[in-house]
Amino acid sequence: MMVLLTLMAAVISPLTVLGQQDTRTILQFLKDEGLTTLSGFVVGTGLDKTLGDVKVLQGHVVDQVKACSAKLPSNMLIGLATNSTALKEVLQGHVVDQVSVCSAKLPSNMLIGLATNSTALKQVLQGHVVDQIVLSQYVRDKDTKKNFNGETLSFKVYDNGVKTINGAVLVGIDHSLANGVVHMIDDVLLEPDSNIGEYIAQHETDFQDLFGLLVLGRLFGPLETTGPYTLFAPVDQAFESIKDTVTQLINNRTALSDVLKYHVVADTYWSEGLTDGMKLPTLNGADLTISVGLDGVKVDNAKVIQADIPTSNGVIHVVDTVVVPSSP
Ligand SMILES: *[C@@H]1O[C@H](CO)[C@@H](O)[C@H](O)[C@H]1NC(C)=O
Ligand SMILES: *[C@@H]1O[C@H](CO)[C@@H](O)[C@H](O)[C@H]1NC(C)=O
């Protein structure tokens, strides 16, 4: 899993944490930790007015890439963050590859967009700030918080001890500071721009068959309007390799619905929460079996070929095979 490179710092506030030793502000902490890209962006967008000031503060930020930005000195990054022309030049040049490897969720054109639009950048940064102290040991499964943009951030706590926020894994310890708490996370948090149904409908090069069958099987509506769900989404090739079965299913909508529901789990299972041997109860009533091995993650006999597509009502994992519940 490519989680090592993007180190984001999530931050929380305000002043009222008891027994604090560390009197640094969030901004100072980010600088001291060498989170130079993030602290540069924070200054460049004016968020330092919040995160640097103990009196005002309320925050919970999350950002950026220790490993990735290690090669750039911090004064240069702060300079870049405050000069979008220069930043754009750098991003378009040699740095862009490095950065996009680090932030898998951020396509390079989006990074350039953020670098040249401080309103958009500020919005992304604010997406990582919560106006409340959040200590990870007290986070419970399905807790939600509103970030500074008013969007919902959802925590998941899995049996294997992994904690995620909108799919990004909380890494290491909480850093309690003068005006908040910083949490390191392993990815950039972005507000998903579609729900599960919309994502499938909009990606017809991969999911034309799945989309059509979900509509016929009357499962498309729920995937658009309710949740949260985990959808194991077979690509078109998977349906094309069992054409005769698909024809039978189309002629028997009860059977179609049964098979489709076997691909949907109520609740959000990011891949970090999936463990070998785990059973996931599906909407069909039968359990899927997860296996995690050297060749990746499998769901029954289907291989996960793209994991963790974030949506506003859950997560999609793309699989290479249609899974069928064994007869009772
Ligand atoms: C911003 O960067 C560009 C390109 O490096 C440079 O020409 C310009 O003078 C800089 N502007 C400021 C205000 O520093
Ligand atoms: C900058 O980003 C904001 C927020 O995403 C957007 O509304 C605005 O249109 C963008 N401005 C430009 C010039 O692209």
Ligand SMILES: *[C@@H]1O[C@H](CO)[C@@H](O)[C@H](O)[C@H]1NC(C)=O
């Ligand atoms: C349709 O499928 C259901 C569930 O698999 C099965 O119980 C039923 O007998 C099938 N109906 C027909 C007409 O084959």
